[in-house]
Amino acid sequence: MHRPNGIDWRRVATVAVVVVCVSYAPMAMTELWPYVDPNAPAFGEWILSRVVSAEYAADALATRIEPYRHSLVPLIVHSVLGGALMLLGPVQLLTAVRRRIRLHRAVGVVFALTVYVSMAGAGIYLARTAPEDAFSGAAFWIVLATILVGTVMSVTFGLLAVIGGFPDLHQRWMLLCYGFLMTAPLLRLEWGALPWVLPGLSMEDVNRVAIMHLGSLVAFGALIASRAMDRRANVPGVRGTWVPLPVLAAVHLAGAAALAWIARSYWGWGTTGQRLLVAYLLPYAATYAVLFARQRRAGREGRNWAREEWRLHLAALCLAPVLSVAAALPFERVLGLDRATALTAGVTIGCGVLAFAATTVVSLRVMYGREVIKREGIAAARRERPVSAPVA
Template structure:
C-alpha cells in the first residue's frame, strides 16, 4: 500500500527533475549572451529575441533602454556574473544527476567546480550592486534589496553545504545545496515571468511586471528546494531526534503572528491602489498555495509516523507563518535606514520575507541534527556506570552438635 502511495510522488519527482534540467539547459546560453548588446551594440542576444517574440519587441526595448547607463558602469563584473551564472545552470543538473545516480567521484569534482563558480559569479554580482544605487536598479530599490538578499543567501547556502559535506552529513549537505540552487533558479524563473505575466496583466511595462514577480519568487524557489530535498530523502526516522523544536504552542503563536502580518501587509498594499493590489495578489496567491501544501505534508507525515519528515515540515511551516510578520516588522526600520518611502520598503520586505525565513528554518534543522549527533557521540564516550557492590550475606553460627 505504501509503495502504491509513493509511486505518484516518485513520478512527480522525476517529472520535476526533467523540467528543471530542461529549464537550466535552455537558460544557460541565454544567461551567457544576455549582456552582449551592452558590450557591443547590435550583438545578438537570445533572451532578448525570445522575449520580444513572446510579448512585443517594444516591451523589451523600452525596459532595456534604461539599463544602458547602470550596466555600463559595471559591465565587466556583470559579464563575469552572467557567463558564470550560465555555467552554474549546467553544473547544477550534473550535481543533481550524479547524486541520484550514486557517482561519488563525479559528484565531488562537479561540486568543487560548482562552489568555486558560485563564489566567483556572486563576486561579480556584488561589485555590480556596490556600484549601483538602489534606485537605479531595474524596478527600483525593491529589486536591489531582493538581489542583495539572494546573493547573501546563495553564498551562505553553498558555504554551509560545503561544511556539511566536510563533516560527513550528506542529508544536510543536500538541503543546503538545493537551497543554494533554488536561489540561483530565481534568474531563469524571473525571465519566464517577464514573458508569462503580461498574459495575465496586459499593458504593464516590464518594470512593473518585475515588481509583481519579486513578490513571490523567493517563496517559490525555497519551497521547490524543500520539495526536492524531501523527495530525495530516504530516511523516515532518526533515533537521536525525539520530539520537536516547534511545539504546538510555538506553531500556534506563529500562525497568529503570520495572520497579523498578512493583515498589516494587506492594508498597506491596498492603500496604494491598482499597483498595490497587483503586488498583493502576486504575494498572497503563491503564499496560500505553499501554506496549504506544507500543512498537508506535515499532517501526512504525522499520520505515517515519519518523525524526520514531520519535524522538517513543522520547522518550515513555522517559518512560513512567521514570514509575513517578519516583513511587517522590518518595513519601518528598512525604510528609515535606506531612506525609502513606505510603499517601496513594504514591497522590499515582502519580497525577501519567505526566502530569509526558509534559510532560517534550514539553519535550525541543521542545528537540530548537529545537536542530536553531538549528544549521541557524547553518550557513546561516557563509561558505563559500575554496578553497585552487593552487601555481604550475614554469617550464621552453626549449632554445636553440627561441629
C-alpha cells in the same frame, strides 16, 4: 494483469528543472552582449521580442544602458558564469542521484568556485549601483542583495556540512543554493508569461510583481526536493519536536496579524497595490497549505523526522510576514525609502530569509541529534565499565 504505474512526479520535476536550466544557460551567457555591441546575438531578447513584442524587449534594454555601463565587466562575468551554473547544477543533481561520488565531488568544487566568482561580479555591480538606480527600483536592489548573500552562505554551509560528515545537510544547503540561483530563469519565464496575464505592464512592473513571490517559490522547491530525496522516517538522536503545539499556535497568530497588516496596507494603495498583494498571497497560501498538510500526514504515519522538518518550515513561513513588517521600518528610516517601497522590500525577502533560517534550524536539529547519540554512547560505556576491586 499488469497495471500501469502512476506518474513519477519526481522524475517529471527533475526533467523540467534540467530543461529550464539548459535552455536558460545560453540566454544568461549572452544577455549582456548587446550592451557591448548592439549587433551581438542575444537569445533572450530575441525570444522576448517574439513572445511579447519587440517594443517590450527594446524598452527594457534601453533603460539599462546607463546603469550597466559603469559595471559592465563584473556583470558580464556574473552572467556568463551564471549560465555555466545552470549547466553545472543538473550535472550535480544527476551525479548525486546516480551516486557517481568522484565526479560529483569534482564538479562540486567547480560549482562552488563558480558561485563565488559569479556572485563577486554581482556584488561589485550592486556596490556601484544606488538602490534607486537598480532595475525596477530599490526593492529590486534589496532582493538581489539578499539572493546574493543567501546563495553564498548556502554554498558555504553546504561545503562545511560535507566536510563535517553531514551529507544530508550538505544536500539541503546545495538545493537551497540552487533554488536561489533558479530565481534568474524563473524571472525570465515571468517576463514572457505575465504580459499575457496582465497586458500593458512594462518589464519593470513585471519585475515588481515577480519578486513578490519568487523567494517563496524557490525556497519551497528546494524543500520539496530535499524531502523527496530523504526517505528516513527517523534520524538518530532527533526526538520530540522543537515546535510544540503552543509554539505553532503562537507563530500562526503572529503571522496572521502581520498578514492582515500587509493586506490592509496594499489594499489601500489602489490597483497597483492590490495586484502586488495577489501576487504575494496566492503562492503564500498554496505553500502554507502544502506544508500544513504534509506535516500532519507525516505525523499520522509516524514519520517523525519528516514531520519535524515540515513543521519547522511551516513555523518559518508563518513568521515570514512578521519579518517583512519588521524590516519595513529600517528600510524606510535607514535607506530613506517611501513606506510602500519599504514594505514591498520587506515582503519580497521575508519568505526567502525565513526559509534560510529554517534550514539552519534543521541543520542544528540534526547536529544536536548526533551529539545526543554521542553522549548516550559515552554514558553507556561508563555504566558497562567494570569497577576495580578495592586494594587491601
